[in-house]
Amino acid sequence: MDTISVADARKAEAVGKAVRLRGWVRTRRDSKGGFSFVELNDGSCQGNVQVVAPGELPNYEAVVKHLHTGASIAVEGEVKASPAKGQATEVLASKLELVGDADAEAYPLQKKGHSFEFLRTIAHLRPRTNTFGAVARLRHRASKTIHDFFDERGFFYVHTPVITASDCEGAGALFRVSTIDPDSPPKAEGKVDYTKDFFGRPAYLTVSGQLQVEGFACALGKVYTFGPTFRAENSNTPRHLAEFWMIEPEMAFYDLSDNMDLAEAFLKRIIADSLDKCGEDLKFFAERVDKEIIGRLEGVRDKPFLRVSYTEAVDILAKSGKTWEFPVAWGNDLQSEHERFLTEQHFKSPVILYDYPRTLKPFYMRVNDDGRTVRAMDVLVPGVGEIIGGSQREERLDVLEGRMREQGLDPHAYDWYLDLRRYGTVPHSGFGLGLERTVLFLSGMANIRDVIPFPRTPGNAEF
Ligand code: ATP
Ligand code: MN
Numbered sequence: 001m002d003t004i005s006v007a008d009a010r011k012a013e014a015v016g017k018a019v020r021l022r023g024w025v026r027t028r029r030d031s032k033g034g035f036s037f038v039e040l041n042d043g044s045c046q047g048n049v050q051v052v053a054p055g056e057l058p059n060y061e062a063v064v065k066h067l068h069t070g071a072s073i074a075v076e077g078e079v080k081a082s083p084a085k086g087q088a089t090e091v092l093a094s095k096l097e098l099v100g101d102a103d104a105e106a107y108p109l110q111k112k113g114h115s116f117e118f119l120r121t122i123a124h125l126r127p128r129t130n131t132f133g134a135v136a137r138l139r140h141r142a143s144k145t146i147h148d149f150f151d152e153r154g155f156f157y158v159h160t161p162v163i164t165a166s167d168c169e170g171a172g173a174l175f176r177v178s179t180i181d182p183d184s185p186p187k188a189e190g191k192v193d194y195t196k197d198f199f200g201r202p203a204y205l206t207v208s209g210q211l212q213v214e215g216f217a218c219a220l221g222k223v224y225t226f227g228p229t230f231r232a233e234n235s236n237t238p239r240h241l242a243e244f245w246m247i248e249p250e251m252a253f254y255d256l257s258d259n260m261d262l263a264e265a266f267l268k269r270i271i272a273d274s275l276d277k278c279g280e281d282l283k284f285f286a287e288r289v290d291k292e293i294i295g296r297l298e299g300v301r302d303k304p305f306l307r308v309s310y311t312e313a314v315d316i317l318a319k320s321g322k323t324w325e326f327p328v329a330w331g332n333d334l335q336s337e338h339e340r341f342l343t344e345q346h347f348k349s350p351v352i353l354y355d356y357p358r359t360l361k362p363f364y365m366r367v368n369d370d371g372r373t374v375r376a377m378d379v380l381v382p383g384v385g386e387i388i389g390g391s392q393r394e395e396r397l398d399v400l401e402g403r404m405r406e407q408g409l410d411p412h413a414y415d416w417y418l419d420l421r422r423y424g425t426v427p428h429s430g431f432g433l434g435l436e437r438t439v440l441f442l443s444g445m446a447n448i449r450d451v452i453p454f455p456r457t458p459g460n461a462e463f
Contacts, residue, residue, distance in 0.1 A: 004017075004019045006021065006023060006048065007044035007047075008044075009049045010045065010089055011088065014079040016078070017078070018077070018078050019091065021051070021074070021091060022072070023042030024040070025039070026039040026040070027069060028067045028069075035053060035055050036064055037053075038051040038053055038064075040073070043127070046281050047087070049087075051096070052080075053093045053096050057094075057095070063097075068102050069107060069111065070128070071100060072100040072102075073097060073098055074096075074097045076095040076096075077092050077094050078091070079091055080092050116450050123455070123463045131284075134278075134281035138281055139451065141278050142270050142273075142435065142438055142442065145270050146270065149266055149270075153222065154221075155222040157223070157225070158213055158216045160209030160248075161206060163206070164203065165203050166211060166417075174205065175205040177198075178202075179197065180192065180197050206229060206230060207230060207231050208432060210430065214393065215416075215420060218424070221253075223249070223250055225250075226247045228245055229243070242456045243452075247433045248430060248432045248433075250429075250430035252426050253426055253427060254392075254427070255375075255392055256377060256429060259390055259392060260377055263431055264352070267300065267381070270442070275294070275297055275298065282294055285443050285445075289444045289446075293442075296383060300382070307351075309353070310334075310373070313334070330357070334353070336386075339386055340382075343380040344383070349382075350380065351380045352379050355373040355374070356374060357374075358374045361376045361391070363394070363400065364391070364403075365391040366391065366393060366395070367403065379431075381441055383440070387433060387437045388433045390431020393430070395428065397418060397421040436452050439451040439452075
């Protein structure tokens, strides 16, 4: 007898097989005919399998008739074609064991729908709900596709450090990593003496693996990093987390247009795989979360991304006749409201904005000949706004040092990074895709806290 998943037990091919199944009870219904229906879910797929537990089971009265939502059970039986609508199969149990009971009164997940806010307070149990099961499977699928996509194209996966002494963005809000006793820190000249700290210098959690991954791109050609990223921004928005996962490819000899081509192919592939392989979960999102989700995904998969310069975009926004919370002017950063207007209302298409003002972007982005703009690109998609940020990197040593000084950074602190320009410098490019923004986009979920297993946001790090 094979132990199989609920996903496999639901397939018509399983009919006639003797199987063992294990999972959690979603509901139990007792029939007047002296048997019970148990809806069993094991997380392998969105759907449940219906277990028919006959009254002849020796523990029918003592156990089966007291099975509660949330209890774990093991079932042996035969897969049968189901006479009921909406399911190909059901399992006629010859044995049903209670593995772990769940107190019916106390179990926090009752049959009725719960708000996502409430579910965040039980983050350890929410994976058992339909929505969070679907999110978890979609997130897995996207992660798998990401590795496949790069592997197929000859990229190498590089593990960049989580602890860093360089503040990559120059502007990123950092979490400090320290073993200093906050109650009695070592001091020098009245200030905390970080030379006495664990690393002998101030250290932080990474805000991006880019600087480090550039070193590998300038040796192995095409590489990417995929790991946790930390930003201590106090931005309580539905699109920001303090801890999120970022995918950062970096390619030697790629210019900005090659970079855009890659970003577009990459997003399209993630969408295509989700549509192909997560159909049941996407159908669930379409029914319960966002009616337009499937059409929107197909649109982004099938349409070419428009490429629009920052300057043109500002012009469009200024002439739109809209009133903005954040004023539009050349030199101002674009906010979510602007990004979403461009992609959702004006162009009704994914858009890649490029050539941003140099004052808005970090030192490592390549300065254009106009001197005012840099070779930055942001990919905007409907429903989310910015999903990717990237650029062609500044490969000229003198320009790069100048940009560091301009942004108040000491080039000596980045000596190791500047070495990449001193010895065999090459044009190169890369970008960062936020995994949670991707899952938001794929699912139609509204809040980024609901697409990561254990969200960390200002004031929240429970579980
Ligand atoms: P935003 O303007 O939306 O705050 P950013 O410009 O600071 O983002 P980048 O530094 O360009 O972000 O990071 C690359 C990508 O990482 C973004 O396009 C986004 O998908 C993701 N990202 C950035 N910050 C966060 C965050 N705090 N939480 C979740 N994802 C993020
Ligand atoms: Mn960005």
